[in-house]
Amino acid sequence: MRLLVTGGAGFIGSEYVRELLRGTLPTAAPTAVTVLDKLTYSGNLANLEPVRDDPRLQFVQGDICDAALIDDVVRGHDVIVHFAAESHVDRSIEGAAPFVTTNVLGTQTLLDAAHRHGTGRFVHVSTDEVYGSIAHGSWTEDWPLAPNSPYSASKAGSDLLALAYFRTHGLDVVVTRCSNNYGHYQYPEKVIPLFVTNLLDGGTVPLYGDGGNIRDWLHVKDHCRGIALVQDKGRPGEVYHIGGGTELTNRELTERLVEACGATWESVRPVPDRKGHDRRYSLDITKISQELGYAPTVDLVTGLAETVRWYSDNRIWWEPLKG
Ligand SMILES: NC(=O)c1ccc[n+]([C@@H]2O[C@H](COP(=O)([O-])OP(=O)(O)OC[C@H]3O[C@@H](n4cnc5c(N)ncnc54)[C@H](O)[C@@H]3O)[C@@H](O)[C@H]2O)c1
Numbered sequence: 001m002r003l004l005v006t007g008g009a010g011f012i013g014s015e016y017v018r019e020l021l022r023g024t025l026p027t028a029a030p031t032a033v034t035v036l037d038k039l040t041y042s043g044n045l046a047n048l049e050p051v052r053d054d055p056r057l058q059f060v061q062g063d064i065c066d067a068a069l070i071d072d073v074v075r076g077h078d079v080i081v082h083f084a085a086e087s088h089v090d091r092s093i094e095g096a097a098p099f100v101t102t103n104v105l106g107t108q109t110l111l112d113a114a115h116r117h118g119t120g121r122f123v124h125v126s127t128d129e130v131y132g133s134i135a136h137g138s139w140t141e142d143w144p145l146a147p148n149s150p151y152s153a154s155k156a157g158s159d160l161l162a163l164a165y166f167r168t169h170g171l172d173v174v175v176t177r178c179s180n181n182y183g184h185y186q187y188p189e190k191v192i193p194l195f196v197t198n199l200l201d202g203g204t205v206p207l208y209g210d211g212g213n214i215r216d217w218l219h220v221k222d223h224c225r226g227i228a229l230v231q232d233k234g235r236p237g238e239v240y241h242i243g244g245g246t247e248l249t250n251r252e253l254t255e256r257l258v259e260a261c262g263a264t265w266e267s268v269r270p271v272p273d274r275k276g277h278d279r280r281y282s283l284d285i286t287k288i289s290q291e292l293g294y295a296p297t298v299d300l301v302t303g304l305a306e307t308v309r310w311y312s313d314n315r316i317w318w319e320p321l322k323g
Pocket residue numbers: 006007008009010011012013036037038039040041042043044062063064065082083084085086087088102106125126127128155178179180181182187
């Protein structure tokens with residue numbers, strides 16, 4: 001099986017590639033893996049360093065919006081796992097154009113090429129943020145999409161396009177929608193690595209609004225296991241949720257990170273709330289659990305402790321990124 005992984009030099013995509021090549025994911029070992037990545041600020045070849053010498057790995061630097069390149073790269077691959085995206089909500093509030101270009105047009109360019117070349121399976125990695133915010137209960141996969149940020153709106157556009165290529169063209173598409181990921185190799189602009197690296201440096205951390213926004217936390221290893229299950233056994237045209245099973249307010253998360261880094265609450269700096277900040281995300285994961293046997297395996301206490309240790313031990317990875 002020949003796999004094309006877009007965004008494979010980013011946080012989640014690189015974990016997928018590393019674990020695919022190590023043979024630890026619940027899917028058949030690939031004969032070849034092509035990583036296609038533009039290497040934007042969040043793409044980093046150092047993330048692929050542990051598997052750099054694997055002869056099955058090929059890296060192509062390029063943009064998913066480049067139709068000629070994509071046509072060339074997609075040819076000959078059996079499966080596409082599509083991670084490439086502009087991924088940071090705060091940046092989308094500052095400027096939405098790259099989000100619409102990469103997330104919507106780039107995904108459509110890939111889908112067109114996959115359709116043209118008869119790609120066997122297209123796994124589209126989406127997000128729980130496409131649903132907006134939920135006060136009580138949890139979203140099921142048939143919930144209407146109501147995104148609030150330019151990021152989540154662009155992801156909703158790409159998510160719906162992917163499903164449209166299944167319905168219109170019969171392309172074998174599966175969509176995953178996951179909760180907030182954390183773990184090693186995450187670019188230090190997202191809340192957990194930002195807070196951990198600031199605290200390890202003796203700095204302060206910005207807590208939005210009243211700190212009451214709730215997120216479900218999913219370790220990147222569990223996310224990649226879920227994606228592999230969907231890649232192998234998901235039904236064509238279906239959406240699958242991948243969640244971590246631990247909801248925390250941002251304040252509770254901050255308390256845990258402050259403690260894990262040996263800091264005090266003095267390091268926490270309240271800042272005005274993010275514009276349009278979704279209050280709560282919550283995914284129902286019954287479908288993937290019952291159909292594909294998925295369950296999260298990394299509990300948050302262990303996962304956070306390992307993550308803090310990794311950032312503490314790998315300054316060489318993140319210090320250049322923080323400038
Ligand atoms: N991190 C999370 O908590 C989370 C949660 C839900 C969904 N997701 C989704 O998972 C996917 C991966 O997220 P991540 O956290 O690893 O993001 P990331 O920002 O770490 O990685 C994105 C990667 O895509 C590449 N890229 C960006 N634009 C590109 C383009 N035009 N052409 C080719 N490559 C391009 C970047 O260089 C980078 O390597 C995204 O689709 C994101 O929306 C992430």
